[in-house]
Amino acid sequence: MSVWTDKSSNLLVDGAPVPGSGGRFDIADPATEEVLGTAANATAADVDRAIGAARRAFDETDWSRDVELRVHCLKQLSEALQARAEELRELTIAEVGAPRFLTHGAQLDAPIADLAYFADLAADYEWTRDLGVAEPMGVRSRRWTRREPVGVVGAITPWNFPHQINLAKLGPALAAGNTVVLKPAPDTPWCAAAVGEVLLEETDIPPGVVNIVTSDDHSVGAQLSADDRVDLVSFTGSTDTGRAVMAAAAPGIKRTFLELGGKSAFVVLDDADLGAACGLAAFTVCTHAGQGCALTTRLLVPRSRYDDAVEATAEAMRGIGVGDPNDPGTVCGPLISARQRGRVEGYLSLAREEGGEFVTGGGRAERDRGFFVEPTLIAGLDNDARVAREEVFGPVLVIIPHDGDDDAVRIANDSPYGLSGAVHGQDLDRARAVASRIRTGTISVNGGVWYGADAPFGGYKQSGNGREMGIAGFEEYLETKLIAEPG
Known part of the structure; x- marks a missing residue:
């Protein structure tokens, strides 16, 4: 200490x-x-x-x-x-x-x-x-x-x-x-x-x-x-x-x-390396237990690859788990307080009521003490669900299928927020074109890092x-x- x-x-x-x-x-x-x-x-x-x-x-x-x-x-x-x-x-x-x-x-x-x-x-x-x-x-x-x-x-x-x-x-x-x-x-x-x-x-x-x-x-x-x-x-x-x-x-x-606040979308195009993209989305939402306004908390994947994306993301989130923040290998530590943990648990209960499926996680981590919540992947909800529209501020990711680039842009923009986002695809020009249509203050293409003292940060809309x-x-x-x- x-x-x-x-x-x-x-x-x-x-x-x-x-x-x-x-x-x-x-x-x-x-x-x-x-x-x-x-x-x-x-x-x-x-x-x-x-x-x-x-x-x-x-x-x-x-x-x-x-x-x-x-x-x-x-x-x-x-x-x-x-x-x-x-x-x-x-x-x-x-x-x-x-x-x-x-x-x-x-x-x-x-x-x-x-x-x-x-x-x-x-x-x-x-x-x-x-x-x-x-x-x-x-x-x-x-x-x-x-x-x-x-x-x-x-x-x-x-x-x-x-x-x-x-x-x-x-x-x-x-x-x-x-x-x-x-x-x-x-x-x-x-x-x-x-x-x-x-x-x-x-x-x-x-x-x-x-x-x-x-x-x-x-x-x-x-x-x-x-x-x-x-x-x-x-x-x-x-x-x-x-x-x-x-x-x-x-x-x-x-x-x-x-x-x-933010409810940023991580868009995976149909030509993307699905495993790499889903793994990065899992890592991002688990970082600091999801307590970041610019973290991507909606994962939009091609409908034709939805099942594979769910499996790849869930596997990555299980591998991350939770850990002692003092451990250099820990990615997902505790939530800040009992109050915040209760807030996240409230959204998990709401997701269940709205028909969501917890592919992995869904509750408190099995630890003797600390305000830990398991990394959680929620499937089976669309973009109208509250857990897909409101800021949870925990290690909770909602995975939503899309039907092509136009549909992905529509879903990404169907939010009161516009803080951050990400687009992944092998064709860089195509990925850039999709990114340019998403109304958000910062956006990453294929893993680019936008943070920096010289880089302006802020959002659109609310x-x-x-x-x-x-x-x-x-x-x-x-x-x-x-x-x-x-x-």
Whole structure:
């Protein structure tokens, strides 16, 4: 277990570690159900102070104007987190239940390295652009644009990939010159608090620029959304909560970036290597126990090859199984909590009621403790079933037959979501053509990996608005000012 977990976590407000006014709340290990320790519990008063600190830091310091300082501080943070990576790795496995192998990618190492990308982007960014001389309405004028930070950012993040999502908001928001109040999910407060501790001890980020408020009170997020001192809310989580964030922000016409749910389709064309494609689909949905908004959870296969696809996918999922997240070979660890396990079990019961067949899995894994659910393949349902339309957030895959490329595209697009997807086929041009017709923010063709600091991520439809990561994600945190003077 991490040395860090033996410490008492604090809030980070105005450049100082402070206790939560609401006392402390317990943190459990999802693999063992044991209480690891406690986290500081922020109240509305604590959040009010954090917002005030962020507002002052934006309005009264040079942070928003000093690009060189921001670049320096982000590189400091990236290097300091890298130096503490092994400690953070053990913390992440314990608190998140994240499989160890995944911490060497998107759960830890990749997002830490991504901070340097945003530092370099800020250093090289074209903050002003000369539009030249024109004569609008006969007045000779020179005009240019200037990109400026939005102001105070309220960042509300979920528990499934805490480091990736926390740093994907902090990195570009800070690089752009904003100040931030970060509210992490109550299931994973330590991951955020540990970053705050490193930031406080090992960087030159001025007081108030980053404030971190951990709390088991979900209304804290609503407070960030509604407060007029907050200029932008960046939220990642469920679509239902995203609607609430948008509604709370609406009276102030507050800018919102929303990265929400998904029910992404993995399309297998009739010329694909069926075994390889189905094996990858099984691996994907089992990764981190299916707790990823962009994971593909509907497997669309040619009707003529349906039985073979069911068998190949079920065999792959049985081979993956569940395991201790500390084991380097584990792909499918525990769900985050008893509540989440109950939610997944509710969908399994619903699938049975709707006429689905559990080809493999269908219930809790046979383990003495921990919030584990078996990798589950459901056959016999069409795309109208609720388990095929709603986000389960567990290792649950619905396999659906299609009758050719047009039908596969129709089924893939018949969803309120549009976050991610995949297409597999031997004919690359054909696979690309199918991918181009699927309305989704990211899509993989034949196993291509779309994740990266330089790659924009986000969705269509009810999967959200705006983009995270890449230049597009950086520019979510910027305003555009047009300046004109006599030419």
